[in-house]
Amino acid sequence: MKILHLFHDMMNLYGEYANLLVLDRYLSEHGQQVQIDTLGVYEQKDISGYDLYFMGAGTERKQKLALEELKKYAAPLKDAYENGKVFLFTGNSFELLGKSLTDAAGRVYDGLGLFSFETVEGNRRIVGDCLGSCALFEEAVVGFMNKCSKTTGISNPLFTLQMGFGNEAEKGPEGICEKNFFGTHLTGPILTKNPAMLREITKRLIGAVDPQITIPYMQQAYETTSRALKNRLEGNS
Amino acid sequence: MRTFLAILVCRILTVIGKLVGKGTSLPGGYALKVCPDILRRLKKPPVIIAVTGSNGKTSTVEMIAAVLRANGKTVAYNVEGSNQIEGVTTMMLNSCTWGGKMKQDVLLIESDERYTKFTFKWFHPTHYVITNLYRDQLTRNAHPDWVFDAIKESVFEDTKLLLNADDPTVSLFGQGRQDVVWFGLDHNAYDSKEFSGAYHDGAFCPLCGKPMEYEYYHFNHVGQYACTACGFKRNPTDYSVTEVDLDQSRIVINGKDEIRLAFKSIYNIYNILATYAICDQIGIPTEKAAQVTSNYILKNGRYIEFTLGQHPGTFLISKHENSVSYDMSFRYAAMQKEHCSVVVIVDAVSRKYFTSETSWLWDIHFDWLKENHVKQVYLCGKYCNDLALRLSFSQVPTDKLRVFEDIDAACEELRAHGSEHLYAVTCFSDRMKFLSNVTVK
Numbered sequence: 001m002k003i004l005h006l007f008h009d010m011m012n013l014y015g016e017y018a019n020l021l022v023l024d025r026y027l028s029e030h031g032q033q034v035q036i037d038t039l040g041v042y043e044q045k046d047i048s049g050y051d052l053y054f055m056g057a058g059t060e061r062k063q064k065l066a067l068e069e070l071k072k073y074a075a076p077l078k079d080a081y082e083n084g085k086v087f088l089f090t091g092n093s094f095e096l097l098g099k100s101l102t103d104a105a106g107r108v109y110d111g112l113g114l115f116s117f118e119t120v121e122g123n124r125r126i127v128g129d130c131l132g133s134c135a136l137f138e139e140a141v142v143g144f145m146n147k148c149s150k151t152t153g154i155s156n157p158l159f160t161l162q163m164g165f166g167n168e169a170e171k172g173p174e175g176i177c178e179k180n181f182f183g184t185h186l187t188g189p190i191l192t193k194n195p196a197m198l199r200e201i202t203k204r205l206i207g208a209v210d211p212q213i214t215i216p217y218m219q220q221a222y223e224t225t226s227r228a229l230k231n232r233l234e235g236n237s
Numbered sequence: 238m239r240t241f242l243a244i245l246v247c248r249i250l251t252v253i254g255k256l257v258g259k260g261t262s263l264p265g266g267y268a269l270k271v272c273p274d275i276l277r278r279l280k281k282p283p284v285i286i287a288v289t290g291s292n293g294k295t296s297t298v299e300m301i302a303a304v305l306r307a308n309g310k311t312v313a314y315n316v317e318g319s320n321q322i323e324g325v326t327t328m329m330l331n332s333c334t335w336g337g338k339m340k341q342d343v344l345l346i347e348s349d350e351r352y353t354k355f356t357f358k359w360f361h362p363t364h365y366v367i368t369n370l371y372r373d374q375l376t377r378n379a380h381p382d383w384v385f386d387a388i389k390e391s392v393f394e395d396t397k398l399l400l401n402a403d404d405p406t407v408s409l410f411g412q413g414r415q416d417v418v419w420f421g422l423d424h425n426a427y428d429s430k431e432f433s434g435a436y437h438d439g440a441f442c443p444l445c446g447k448p449m450e451y452e453y454y455h456f457n458h459v460g461q462y463a464c465t466a467c468g469f470k471r472n473p474t475d476y477s478v479t480e481v482d483l484d485q486s487r488i489v490i491n492g493k494d495e496i497r498l499a500f501k502s503i504y505n506i507y508n509i510l511a512t513y514a515i516c517d518q519i520g521i522p523t524e525k526a527a528q529v530t531s532n533y534i535l536k537n538g539r540y541i542e543f544t545l546g547q548h549p550g551t552f553l554i555s556k557h558e559n560s561v562s563y564d565m566s567f568r569y570a571a572m573q574k575e576h577c578s579v580v581v582i583v584d585a586v587s588r589k590y591f592t593s594e595t596s597w598l599w600d601i602h603f604d605w606l607k608e609n610h611v612k613q614v615y616l617c618g619k620y621c622n623d624l625a626l627r628l629s630f631s632q633v634p635t636d637k638l639r640v641f642e643d644i645d646a647a648c649e650e651l652r653a654h655g656s657e658h659l660y661a662v663t664c665f666s667d668r669m670k671f672l673s674n675v676t677v678k
Contacts, residue, residue: 015598042447060383061382142593187596188594217629221625224593225593229593
């Protein structure tokens with residue numbers, strides 16, 4: 001099982017490396033031999049042949065630097081996507097794969113064009129806790145968002161938010177799920193926070209998961225946060 | 238007339254506020270409604286010092302005020318927790334005459350980094366100290382670049398900047414300016430060649446985005462850096478800590494003034510250095526600043542000694558959602574080399590707003606606690622499982638972990654067993670949940 005962490009050195013806004021730590025442990029417990037490689041933002045190497053490509057969020061400035069460098073890999077990334085490889089892009093990293101990205105000053109950057117959505121940044125910071133649902137599993141999704149953009153033109157969102165800002169508006173559709181591509185503005189270690197999401201990504205990689213295998217403390221931590229967010233949503237806290 | 242009315246409103250509300258135990262920002266808020274440009278109208282002292290940055294504001298301001306007062310200067314300054322425009326307004330209107338004249342020698346302002354632009358829209362500080370910029374309360378602050386842009390709007394040509402040369406993002410405020418006063422630490426025995434931390438916010442040049450190289454690190458991304466592409470690098474310093482000896486609890490500034498440390502942390506050293514620099518800039522003899530800051534014990538409750546059962550202990554205030562502050566506390570505990578246990582409490586992530594966000598735990602470098610002399614690590618509070626999950630991916634052996642949702646129960650166990658030194662690390666929001674269980678010295 002080969003995993004590539006793209007631009008781990010620059011796109012690391014908020015503990016996102018932990019997604020791969022937990023995925024590594026979970027896959028290993030399933031008997032997989034896991035190899036995690038990194039691609040530094042100014043590194044050049046062959047990125048074909050991986051089973052999963054992961055990228056985390058960055059500040060708006062770093063995201064633009066990352067965009068220019070990622071364009072060099074547009075062809076292999078497109079190939080991998082077409083061939084059903086798994087992608088997890090968190091925070092503003094998934095914006096890079098759309099048609100265009102416009103910054104708050106109005107400057108337009110071309111995206112890699114894997115998808116046709118467009119993103120426009122503004123001066124309003126959208127930051128806070130999120131609670132949502134996902135069509136792929138029953139459990140609620142918890143997370144944290146930290147963005148200043150709106151993304152339009154997504155027909156297959158990953159989540160539906162009950163708390164937090166979606167792709168274009170308060171609450172509602174959030175992120176993108178196409179084939180085995182998972183993109184979400186939820187930032188940080190979303191796989192450590194959401195056991196169901198960890199299972200879903202793992203299923204895409206190895207076909208099925210063993211329900212007996214769990215990561216210690218993970219389920220309890222998830223329940224603490226999901227309970228806190230649900231209480232908040234119902235106005236009890 | 239409006240000036241008078243605003244002052245009147247502020248003072249009446251302050252009196253009422255004191256009676257009902259309410260905060261210090263509300264009176265200023267109402268005064269600003271009565272007279273939005275009241276801060277411009279006031280006649281202000283000739284010296285206006287502002288201090289902003291992620292960490293160290295409150296401590297630095299407290300020490301500056303102490304030095305100034307010890308040297309016969311009168312000072313008006315705001316206390317912690319009232320560092321947005323409303324709190325600053327309350328302080329200024331309660332410190333002036335009914336005619337709107339501030340008679341003090343110095344106006345000293347701790348300014349919230351994200352809101353400082355609103356305060357200094359109405360007047361400019363004569364001196365502006367920027368301590369550091371870290372990932373801090375992302376729930377409010379987004380990220381350091383976002384905060385940089387917010388502070389930038391409060392930096393004016395007619396203000397003298399005093400900048401931490403060791404922090405690359407802070408140094409960027411001095412780009413293209415000639416009159417910047419730089420402060421920083423010289424290379425010392427506690428530096429490392431290798432980066433230590435869960436993330437490296439100095440990996441890339443804040444000016445051009447290309448890789449940076451460090452000769453050494455004082456901690457996290459703070460150290461001696463240079464961009465490999467554009468020439469951006471640490472500036473030579475006007476005020477330097479030329480010697481550090483933590484074992485002897487002493488530092489020397491500019492090769493001449495020795496200062497004893499009441500608290501042996503690198504943070505404390507930066508706060509003292511900033512105090513020394515600003516005081517010299519406004520004409521206080523350096524030996525006087527050294528005298529007052531020497532062995533200075535902060536009154537803001539950031540460092541408290543206690544006992545719990547047979548355990549002596551040290552309470553180190555850190556800030557939730559601020560990984561560097563935790564790194565510093567753990568590093569401090571690790572460096573003491575005596576047998577100890579560490580208590581970490583995350584119960585309410587914030588006391589000011591709702592959040593259940595725990596990503597920041599992954600940004601903390603818990604590996605400091607892997608040392609053999611750290612006997613056990615107690616993980617306590619509502620988010621004990623998040624802490625335990627995080628620690629289970631660190632180099633801290635899992636058999637050292639004790640996980641307690643109930644903070645009182647953890648304290649009960651400690652009271653009944655053991656006598657090693659304790660380091661208790663948590664935030665303001667959870668501080669009393671621990672301190673109510675111990676005897677404070």
